[in-house]
Amino acid sequence: QVQLQQWGAGLLKPSETLSLTCGVYGGSFNDEYWSWIRQPPGKGLEWIGEVRHAGSSNYSPSLKSRVIISVDTSKNQFSLRLTSVTAADTAVYYCARGLVRGVPEDWGQGTLVIVSS
Amino acid sequence: ERVMTQSPATLSLSPGERATLSCRASQSVSSDLGWYQQKPGQAPRLLIYGASTRATGIPARFSGSGSGTEFTLTISSLQSEDFAVYYCQQYNNWPPTFGQGTKVEI
Numbered sequence: 001q002v003q004l005q006q007w008g009a010g011l012l013k014p015s016e017t018l019s020l021t022c023g024v025y026g027g028s029f030n031d032e033y034w035s036w037i038r039q040p041p042g043k044g045l046e047w048i049g050e051v052r053h054a055g056s057s058n059y060s061p062s063l064k065s066r067v068i069i070s071v072d073t074s075k076n077q078f079s080l081r082l083t084s085v086t087a088a089d090t091a092v093y094y095c096a097r098g099l100v101r102g103v104p105e106d107w108g109q110g111t112l113v114i115v116s117s
Numbered sequence: 118e119r120v121m122t123q124s125p126a127t128l129s130l131s132p133g134e135r136a137t138l139s140c141r142a143s144q145s146v147s148s149d150l151g152w153y154q155q156k157p158g159q160a161p162r163l164l165i166y167g168a169s170t171r172a173t174g175i176p177a178r179f180s181g182s183g184s185g186t187e188f189t190l191t192i193s194s195l196q197s198e199d200f201a202v203y204y205c206q207q208y209n210n211w212p213p214t215f216g217q218g219t220k221v222e223i
Binding site: 046058061109 | 118149151153160161162163166172173204206208211212213214215216217218
């Protein structure tokens, strides 16, 4: 069973860059899809983007200008960077793994990121 | 972007009862539809993908049906651990989008 464990800063000021990393344990980077999804407090789920082991990535159009998702196969990790954050980016951020594009099967524990001045 | 609409917003039922949750897509998503369960403070859990295929380890009381724009998740006999929020999600069109959720409560 693949396990995902994520970490990163939980409190940011407006205009700063959000940076989160997800470690993959019990598996390896092969043909899976590695994704980031977020959930504002008390609200629904929003897809941020995904990357494959070879580094090809796809982002949600609404966030594309501010997002980079990268993968480090040597460390079995993938990361999320979201620039120029505002209060609207306050959310629990989840990393996830799937064998089918757009179907996250295994999820990280979630990281609450608060953007506040 | 495909808009996913779930109904009802809240479903009040008792253990042992049958739960029927609906999800409608703004345009056809074929059978590229998943269902997720989320409990408070936890990450979502994949239940169903491909509209009707149960994910690994998901009990048989969970079943999915539908194609195109209309989908249903059925829980045949509610157990205490099934009271949660359920989300549908389409992955036919980029970006994948989720419904707003249905809360199944006692």
